[in-house]
Amino acid sequence: xxxxxxxxxxxxxxxxxxxxxxxxxxxxxxxxxxxxxxxxxxxxxxxxxxxxxxxxxxxxxxxxxxxxxxxxxxxxxxxxxxxxxxxxxxxxxxxxxxxxxxxxxxxxxxxxxxxxxxxxxxxxxxxxxxxxxxxxxxxxxxxxxxxxxxxxxxxxxxxxxxxxxxxxxxxxxxxxxxxxxxxxxxxxxxxxxxxxxxxxxxxxxxxxxxxxxxxxxxxxxxxxxxxxxxxxxxxxxxxxxxxxxxxxxxxxxxxxxxxxxxxxxxxxxxxxxxxxxxxxxxxxxxxxxxxxxxxxxxxxxxxxxxxxxxxxxxxxxxxxxxxxxxxxxxxxxxxxxxxxxxxxxxxxxxxxxxxxxxxxxxxxxxxxxxxxxxxxxxxxxxxxxxxxxxxxxxxxxxxxxxxxxxxxxxxxxxxxxxxxxxxxxxxxxxxxxxxxxxxxxxxxxxxxxxxxxxxxxxxxxxxxxxxxxxxxxxxxxxxxxxxxxxxxxxxxxxxxxxxxxxxxxxxxxxxxxxxxxxxxxxxxxxxxxxxxxxxxxxxxxxxxxxxxxxxxxxxxxxxxxxxxxxxxxxxxxxxxxxxxxxxxxxxxxxxxxxxxxxxxxxxx
Amino acid sequence: xxxxxxxxxxxxxxxxxxxxxxxxxxxxxxxxxxxxxxxxxxxxxxxxxxxxxxxxxxxxxxxxxxxxxxxxxxxxxxxxxxxxxxxxxxxxxxxxxxxxxxxxxxxxxxxxxxxxxxxxxxxxxxxxxxxxxxxxxxxxxxxxxxxxxxxxxxxxxxxxxxxxxxxxxxxxxxxxxxxxxxxxxxxxxxxxxxxxxxxxxxxxxxxxxxxxxxxxxxxxxxxxxxxxxxxxxxxxxxxxxxxxxxxxxxxxxxxxxxxxxxxxxxxxxxxxxxxxxxxxxxxxxxxxxxxxxxxxxxxxxxxxxxxxxxxxxxxxxxxxxxxxxxxxxxxxxxxxxxxxxxxxxxxxxxx
Ligand SMILES: Cc1cc2nc3c(=O)[nH]c(=O)nc-3n(C[C@H](O)[C@H](O)[C@H](O)COP(=O)(O)OP(=O)(O)OC[C@H]3O[C@@H](n4cnc5c(N)ncnc54)[C@H](O)[C@@H]3O)c2cc1C
Ligand SMILES: Cc1ncc(C[n+]2csc(CCOP(=O)(O)OP(=O)(O)O)c2C)c(N)n1
Ligand code: SF4
Ligand code: SF4
Ligand code: SF4
Ligand SMILES: [Mg+2]
Numbered sequence: 001x002x003x004x005x006x007x008x009x010x011x012x013x014x015x016x017x018x019x020x021x022x023x024x025x026x027x028x029x030x031x032x033x034x035x036x037x038x039x040x041x042x043x044x045x046x047x048x049x050x051x052x053x054x055x056x057x058x059x060x061x062x063x064x065x066x067x068x069x070x071x072x073x074x075x076x077x078x079x080x081x082x083x084x085x086x087x088x089x090x091x092x093x094x095x096x097x098x099x100x101x102x103x104x105x106x107x108x109x110x111x112x113x114x115x116x117x118x119x120x121x122x123x124x125x126x127x128x129x130x131x132x133x134x135x136x137x138x139x140x141x142x143x144x145x146x147x148x149x150x151x152x153x154x155x156x157x158x159x160x161x162x163x164x165x166x167x168x169x170x171x172x173x174x175x176x177x178x179x180x181x182x183x184x185x186x187x188x189x190x191x192x193x194x195x196x197x198x199x200x201x202x203x204x205x206x207x208x209x210x211x212x213x214x215x216x217x218x219x220x221x222x223x224x225x226x227x228x229x230x231x232x233x234x235x236x237x238x239x240x241x242x243x244x245x246x247x248x249x250x251x252x253x254x255x256x257x258x259x260x261x262x263x264x265x266x267x268x269x270x271x272x273x274x275x276x277x278x279x280x281x282x283x284x285x286x287x288x289x290x291x292x293x294x295x296x297x298x299x300x301x302x303x304x305x306x307x308x309x310x311x312x313x314x315x316x317x318x319x320x321x322x323x324x325x326x327x328x329x330x331x332x333x334x335x336x337x338x339x340x341x342x343x344x345x346x347x348x349x350x351x352x353x354x355x356x357x358x359x360x361x362x363x364x365x366x367x368x369x370x371x372x373x374x375x376x377x378x379x380x381x382x383x384x385x386x387x388x389x390x391x392x393x394x395x396x397x398x399x400x401x402x403x404x405x406x407x408x409x410x411x412x413x414x415x416x417x418x419x420x421x422x423x424x425x426x427x428x429x430x431x432x433x434x435x436x437x438x439x440x441x442x443x444x445x446x447x448x449x450x451x452x453x454x455x456x457x458x459x460x461x462x463x464x465x466x467x468x469x470x471x472x473x474x475x476x477x478x479x480x481x482x483x484x485x486x487x488x489x490x491x492x493x494x495x496x497x498x499x500x501x502x503x504x505x506x507x508x509x510x511x512x513x514x515x516x517x518x519x520x521x522x523x524x525x526x527x528x529x530x531x532x533x534x535x536x537x538x539x540x541x542x543x544x545x546x547x548x549x550x551x552x553x554x555x556x557x558x559x560x561x562x563x564x565x566x567x568x569x570x571x572x573x574x575x576x577x578x579x580x581x582x583x584x585x586x587x588x589x590x591x592x593x594x595x596x597x598x599x600x601x602x603x604x
Numbered sequence: 605x606x607x608x609x610x611x612x613x614x615x616x617x618x619x620x621x622x623x624x625x626x627x628x629x630x631x632x633x634x635x636x637x638x639x640x641x642x643x644x645x646x647x648x649x650x651x652x653x654x655x656x657x658x659x660x661x662x663x664x665x666x667x668x669x670x671x672x673x674x675x676x677x678x679x680x681x682x683x684x685x686x687x688x689x690x691x692x693x694x695x696x697x698x699x700x701x702x703x704x705x706x707x708x709x710x711x712x713x714x715x716x717x718x719x720x721x722x723x724x725x726x727x728x729x730x731x732x733x734x735x736x737x738x739x740x741x742x743x744x745x746x747x748x749x750x751x752x753x754x755x756x757x758x759x760x761x762x763x764x765x766x767x768x769x770x771x772x773x774x775x776x777x778x779x780x781x782x783x784x785x786x787x788x789x790x791x792x793x794x795x796x797x798x799x800x801x802x803x804x805x806x807x808x809x810x811x812x813x814x815x816x817x818x819x820x821x822x823x824x825x826x827x828x829x830x831x832x833x834x835x836x837x838x839x840x841x842x843x844x845x846x847x848x849x850x851x852x853x854x855x856x857x858x859x860x861x862x863x864x865x866x867x868x869x870x871x872x873x874x875x876x877x878x879x880x881x882x883x884x885x886x887x888x889x890x891x892x893x894x895x896x897x898x899x900x901x902x903x904x905x906x907x908x909x910x911x912x913x914x915x916x917x918x919x920x921x922x923x924x925x926x927x928x929x930x931x932x933x934x935x936x937x938x939x940x941x942x943x944x945x946x947x948x949x950x951x952x953x954x955x
Contacts, residue, residue: 074613439607447611502835503795504640504823509648513615514627533615550839561615567608573640573823 001524003546003554006495009427012582014541015559016491018081021068023403025586026050028065028081029491033443035088036484041095043088048095050586052122052168052402055160058086059472060151062280062397070488073537074513074561077452079486080475087480089160100129100590102171107131109416112193114181117145118398119389120199121168122405123412126589128171130413135193136173139180140232143169145201146390147398149228150250152257153468184357188385195384195412198357198371199405202390206349208245212303216310216344220303223250223347230257230467239342240264243313245300248278251347255292258345260467267293267339269300271318275326286471290460301336303344312340350395370394377421378408386411409589425587431580434492435569441579443492445566447512448485489564492579496555498546500576503553507568507577508532513561516568521547521554531558609634622658630655632679637672640827642794642820642835643742647679649797650711650740653804654681657852665701665710669694669723672749673715673742673820692723695730698737699921705931706922709808710737717747720756720775727777731784731813736920738807738814741777742794744822745833752825763830776902777817778912782895787918788814790848790911793838794821802877803911805850811872812920819907843901845886846910849878871916879911888913 006012014020018028027046034043047054051061061082069078109132113120116138124134142148144161169175181187187196205222207213213220219239223246229235242263244251247270255266268287270277273296277284288294298315305311315337321330352369359365362382364372371380373387380387388404390396411421434442456473463469475483508516514533521527524542528535535542540560547554569577585591610631618626630651635644654664661683668674670691677686685708689697694712702710719727719741730739745758754762757777758770781789788810792800800818807814819838821827827834832841852875867879867888879888886908887893894913901908921927932940942950 074616446608447613449612502640502823502827503839504642504821504835505645505648505795505797506640509644510610512610512613512628514618515615533617533619536617550836563611563613565608565611567610570608571639573638 001521001527001542001544003498004541004543006543009429009584011541012429012431012493013427013584015493015562016582016584017068017070018065018079019491019584021064022050023064023400024050024052024406025584026065027491027584029487029489031088032079032081032084032484032487033489035084035480036444040088040091041093041098044092044095045098047085047088051399052125052405053118053164053398054085055089055164056147056156057399058082058084058089059160060147060156061085061399064399070490070561070563071486074563075451079488080452080455080483083453083455083475084480084483087475090474096167096170099167099171102128103131105131106133109133109194110135110192111195111197111412111416112137112187112191113197113199114187115139115145115198115200115389115391116143116165116175116177117199117201117389118147118401119391119405119408120145120197121165122402123197123199123388123409124173125168125171126406126409127412128168128173130589132413132416134173136175137179137181138175138177141177143175143177145199146224149231150224150253152227152230152253154256154260154463154471155253157468157470180356182356184361184363188361194416195386197408197412198354198380198385198387198391199389199401200354200391202350202352202395204351204353205346206351208300208346208348210300210302212305212310215305215308216303219310219341219343221343221345223254223345224350226345227253227257230261235261237262241312241340241342242266243339243341243344244268244347245313245344246270246347246349247294248347248349249280249283250350251345252279252283252287254345254347255287256290257467258343259290259292260464263343265293267295269298269313269315269339270294270296271299272328273297273320276328289457295339298337298339299333304338310341310344312338313344314338350390352391352394354391376407376424377411378404379411379415379421384415406588410587410592413589413592419592425592427587428585430583430585431493431495432583434579434581435575439570441492441566441569443489443579443581444485445489445492445564445579447488447563447565450482450486452486453479453483490562491582492564492566493582494557494562494564494566494568495578495580496543496545496557497576497578498548498555500574501545501548501555501572502574502576503548503550504573506571506573510567510571512565512567513563515558515560515562517556518548518553519556527556528558531556533558533561535560621655623660625655625658627651627655630661630681632682635679636675638822638824640823641672641748642744642818642822643673643676644679645794645797646713646740646742646800646818646820647676649794649800649804650713651680652797653801653808656801657805657808659709659808663708665698665708667694667698667701667710667712667737669714669718670749671715671718671747672822673713673744674718675749676742677711677713692718692721693726694718694723695726695735699730699733699735702735702737702921703927703932705933706736706927706929707931710735711808712737712739714739714741715748715755716741716743716745716757716777717755720777721747724756724775728780728784731781731786731815734787734812734918734920734924736811736813736922738804738810738816740804741815741817742820743777743817743833744820744826745831746822746826748822748825752822759832762832763828765825765828777815779895779898781815782891782898782913785918786815786913787812787915787920788911789913790814790816791819791907791909792816793819793842793909795835795839796909799844799847799909802848802850806848806871806877806911809850809852809871809873809875810914810916812916812918841906842909843882843906844910845881845883845897845908846888846912847880847882848911849880851876851878869914869916877911877914879914882910889915891915
């Protein structure tokens with residue numbers, strides 16, 4: 001294999017599994033260390049820099065970082081990355097003074113954002129400090145998008161939303177509430193905007209067209225619309241027996257909300273077995289803790305309506321054959337079953353809908369009404385019109401909407417300054433040694449075998465008393481102190497200098513997880529079998545050094561299970577290994593090169 | 605040294621031996637030696653060899669004298685028995701233990717000072733008795749523990765860290781053991797585990813005294829320019845003549861070796877060592893010829909490595925002395941002790 005090019009910005013970034021998996025590339029180990037030191041505001045700011053909404057995300061993020069976490073490869077459970085984010089948010093002090101100052105004199109460019117959801121708010125957050133005027137049009141009376149209208153307040157309190165959204169509005173965004181945009185043509189022609197960002201989400205809940213749908217309409221609800229009505233207090237109760245159709249995250253919010261509006265028995269009906277569920281494990285756990293029934297292998301057949309009133313639903317009972325890899329190879333119906341219900345909630349997915357964008361404006365859509373959007377620049381087929389969040393590629397989640405917002409903001413900035421949107425600043429990585437003395441590192445490198453802490457919950461008796469009692473209480477100080485030590489500091493990288501190595505084997509012998517080998521070079525696939533412990537995870541990189549001085553063999557490191565304990569560097573007599581902190585520079589609008597920065601008048 | 609012990613966390617894909625244990629189960633205490641010391645590498649090789657032989661920790665006896673090298677018995681197989689003797693006196697402790705219990709595996713770890721300076725007499729007599737043990741010399745040419753004075757294995761002309769030059773001739777443990785009639789003699793290098801591990805395994809299975817002289821650079825006092833026991837010098841001047849593959853009893857020999865260059869040696873328990881002769885004209889079963897060859901190469905500054913001499917048929921201590929077949933602690937008290945009347949009868953024989 002050729003020697004590994006560690007100067008490529010992705011190499012060390014990929015070693016930090018959580019940061020690599022985070023769509024916004026949050027520097028997770030850095031904020032966890034800051035929490036460990038009690039520096040909550042600093043930890044909050046490290047988060048905010050990347051993900052803008054740490055208090056919100058610390059509660060409800062989809063957390064793609066956690067399944068990626070290295071800790072789950074040497075132990076059962078990943079670090080509670082998300083829970084720790086909440087710790088930073090809950091314990092921070094005043095931080096607004098640390099945000100970039102908003103120029104009093106504007107740069108003369110005016111940007112419209114449609115919808116006041118996650119994506120638009122992120123665009124505003126990135127562009128306001130650069131002197132842009134940003135106008136946000138929102139159809140509802142409150143900003144926040146689905147975070148406000150669909151994520152129930154027992155998971156995400158209003159106060160948390162208000163604080164983090166308020167900070168962005170406070171930067172001077174011109175928020176026009178109760179202001180639906182009804183015609184894109186009109187906006188483009190008469191709005192006077194230099195760029196338009198569409199952050200209107202994927203607002204249409206999917207229908208289930210089965211016999212009885214029309215007759216039973218009064219008691220059949222579309223999940224996201226129903227949650228929205230609950231949020232705006234248009235709906236305050238539901239029947240005793242409730243069926244939820246679908247097992248995604250929306251279904252989980254619907255069933256738990258039903259319990260708080262008076263339902264006594266709630267069942268979530270799934271077509272397929274559990275391993276095919278879309279809902280996150282923790283959302284399923286939380287629903288089951290509240291005694292929601294989860295019924296698998298039932299495929300909806302018809303709504304049963306008697307005397308003009310819904311009485312329940314009929315289902316086909318399904319059976320599936322699985323192959324060795326767990327895929328369904330055959331399915332059949334083995335019977336039918338009736339489930340009684342006063343209300344049925346459909347939670348089977350969301351779609352894009354842009355009835356207000358005329359189709360002759362040069363903004364192209366496919367036949368499912370999904371716009372043609374460039375995945376890097378987020379520009380539509382009409383220059384100057386950008387999409388992001390659920391509006392761009394269909395429903396995703398908050399953290400993706402944030403990252404789309406960051407990337408779209410870069411494009412909008414470049415577009416407004418007359419620069420090509422495609423020529424963006426590339427990401428980079430800086431390294432800094434963490435050596436303090438002979439055997440001293442400025443991070444806690446001792447492996448701590450603590451197990452993942454459990455989130456304490458409000459008791460089952462208390463939590464249903466009101467709709468907005470937040471169920472999760474947050475970590476205690478003791479839990480936080482233990483959980484932070486579980487982080488393996490994957491951003492403290494093992495950096496190797498081949499010319500210093502005397503091939504004494506000290507690092508090989510001390511490495512607790514046997515990830516180092518000195519051996520003859522070879523092709524990667526073959527080399528992977530010849531290591532001290534075979535490198536079985538192809539998703540994880542192999543580091544291969546330049547040939548070593550004394551024997552011409554190479555140092556090979558399997559990044560998979562390195563616990564960043566620094567023992568290789570402690571043991572190395574020549575400091576051929578060093579432990580260095582990687583700072584991933586993931587550019588935002590403010591980082592674009594000077595050519596792109598607008599020249600502001602000298603006198604304010 | 606490092607101050608953080610190697611954490612228990614381990615790689616789930618580590619191979620397991622016949623007892624279902626991984627290498628990690630054969631580790632010992634945190635090493636206090638200098639980072640990069642060759643001795644630590646030998647410790648790792650020993651751990652690997654003992655694990656590979658699926659020995660049960662409680663059947664292992666680790667013995668040593670005094671020195672950095674002698675400290676290392678604490679750094680592998682925590683579950684084994686151990687004895688740290690007075691400087692240079694490890695062979696007599698090994699002798700006594702082995703006489704009392706012949707069923708255990710004895711591993712002696714010593715230094716060039718411990719063996720060739722203060723302990724030379726004891727070492728020679730252990731060889732004479734063909735004591736059934738693996739005897740490893742961690743040879744760095746200096747007294748590491750006492751800060752780097754030349755030892756009896758320092759070569760003429762080798763430079764100390766501060767510049768002094770050694771003028772006395774070295775004692776070569778390999779040549780000495782050849783002359784004393786040792787039954788298993790090998791030399792290796794701490795930086796070459798591929799060679800060292802199978803040698804250690806063969807030595808563990810050899811019935812009789814198995815000597816392995818392992819060049820083991822002292823990074824702190826003897827790894828500089830001018831030293832003849834540094835990592836760099838060793839790599840430039842060592843010459844493998846016979847590489848060994850140890851083949852345990854139940855395992856097939858998988859590779860095909862070119863005839864004339866390989867030599868399978870059957871051990872007393874039926875296991876085999878397959879020797880690969882790198883030098884065609886070297887014969888590791890001919891004591892006189894092998895000895896001459898080693899000396900000739902030494903003269904040219906090259907030291908030969910590998911399994912340099914082996915004779916699995918030589919009688920070991922218990923056979924030579926017709927001792928009981930079982931450990932003494934398993935004998936009934938009346939057998940073990942003649943009683944006062946029995947003692948009288950024995951004494952009467954000499955009156
Ligand atoms: C029930 C449910 C639970 C969820 N739970 C989670 C969770 O726990 N974690 C997570 O990460 N994600 C979750 N999501 C997904 C997440 O909420 C969305 O992916 C995210 O909010 C998308 O943000 P956005 O900015 O693209 O759009 P949205 O949040 O949908 O915001 C769009 C905004 O645009 C407004 N708008 C639309 N059209 C117009 C118009 N023509 N004129 C003016 N305004 C308009 C809307 O009113 C809305 O305020 C959940 C989604 C649902 C439905
Ligand atoms: C009877 C006695 N004499 C002298 C010493 C001092 N002493 C301790 S270790 C040592 C030399 C050890 O050298 P070596 O066996 O080569 O071990 P190394 O430290 O080099 O591994 C000496 C002379 C001692 N401990 N006991
Ligand atoms: S930091 Fe070094 S010693 Fe520790 S696990 Fe990683 S490679 Fe091994
Ligand atoms: S400890 Fe240092 S000098 Fe020794 S093999 Fe490892 S990298 Fe090379
Ligand atoms: S002094 Fe030399 S022999 Fe002793 S531990 Fe240090 S390097 Fe090893
Ligand atoms: Mg010595």
